[in-house]
Structures are given as C-alpha cells and as structure tokens.
Amino acid sequence: MSLSRIVMRLARNPGTEFAGGDDHRGYALTAPLTEDGHIDEGEYAKLKASCSVRRFAPDEDAVDGRLNKRGQRWFFDYDAADEADDEPLHRLGEHRFALGEYVTVTDEDGRPLTYKVMEVTPLQ
Template sequence: MTWKVIRLELASSWEFPRGSAGRSYLIRLPLTEEGVIDTATLASQPARATVRRYWANEADMIGNLVPTPQGYAIRYEGKGSTKANGGSDGNGHSNAQLFQFGADAIKLGEQIFLTEPDGFESRFRIASLH
C-alpha cells in the first residue's frame, strides 16, 4: 500500500470543450499495488486522506475524504457549502458527495463523475497519479 496524490481535472464538456485544468481536485488516498483504494488503511488513518478543491475565481476548499454508504464524500473544513448533498455536521464542517470509486483501479487518463457541492454532476479525468 502506498499513499498517492491524484489530480482530477475537469474533462471535456459543453461549457469547457477542452476541459479545464483550473477546475481540479488534489486527492490523497492509500492505494494497493493494483491501484484500488486500500479501505483498511483509509479506516485506520483517515486524517491522511486529504482533498483540496481548486476552482477558478473561487477560494480553495480543503477537507478530508470520508467513506459513505454511497461511495466517498469530502468533509470540508470551516465554512463549507451547507447545500451539499451530505449536509452539515453542525460543527462548521460540510459534507459533499464527491465520487464513487468501485473495485476498479484508479488509472491515469480514466474519467469519473463527481457531484459538486451544489449538486451538479461533472466529469473529471485523472490527470496525474504519483
């Protein structure tokens, strides 16, 4: 198992035909040799699973990745969006449904769908993995 930093960039869409590197996430996750999320390590060291959301013309959002019954979510620090799918925990954190990674390996160039804090679903590509 190795902790990896995964960069997700907005993939091609109607609004962004070439995608957008200015709309991205950096996600730190424990991955097995096969590239699958190591759920045991994630459960034993949850504070290491960090996320930073970079969005053009918006302040960065920082948080931690947390497992949910539907997949994974980001628990944002401080004033996160209370309109997020996961709502607020009442302690200044908000939970936003982020993505669902199944048993498939996380691979460079693959695309995944993310649900943004406002509930809008966007497609992202795995731009780097190291």
C-alpha cells in the same frame, strides 16, 4: 502501503459551461491505493485522518477537506458539522485511479461533473 497524491482535472462535460473541460479546475486527493489503483479500503480505515482533498478553481479560493465514507457512499467533506457541503463521488469504490481514467464528482450545486486523472504519485 503508502498514500498517493492523485490530481484530477475537469474533463469535457457536454451540456454544461464546461463543455470543453477546464485544466484549472479540479481536485488534489491524498489516499491509499492498491497496486491496481483502487482505493485501499483497509488502509483507508487506518489512515483516514491523512486522506485529504483540495478543490481548486481559478475563480475561487482553494478549499481543503477530507475523503470520507459513510456506508458504501464516498464523498469529499469540507465541514464535518455540515452535510450540505459534501460532494459525493459516483461509485468511487469501483474507480481505478490511473492516468487517463475518469471520476464523477457531484459538485456543491448537485451537478455530476466528470474529472480526468492527470497525476498519481506515491508519497514517501
């Protein structure tokens, strides 16, 4: 099993300043996937140190972190010593990372925002 690079971009989020979405905001995630596109939890346990995330937006510097899991809760972690910066991922264990699928990430302000999977590329 190898890792995959997953790029998610901000989808339409009615009722927010991102009602029309924003292709310049999103996440680039490195994680192991099963053949059907779900996070492979067994491989994740082995490759956890290689499971990274980069948050990008036009009005801020890119921020690097890790994909992390505590119990059944998945989240993006940008500082292991500070839980306040964690960005939870809604039901990540159930999401399929395939083109056109949607993933909800709760941002640093506590807002759940929807992102669309735009790229899934196996890494060699």
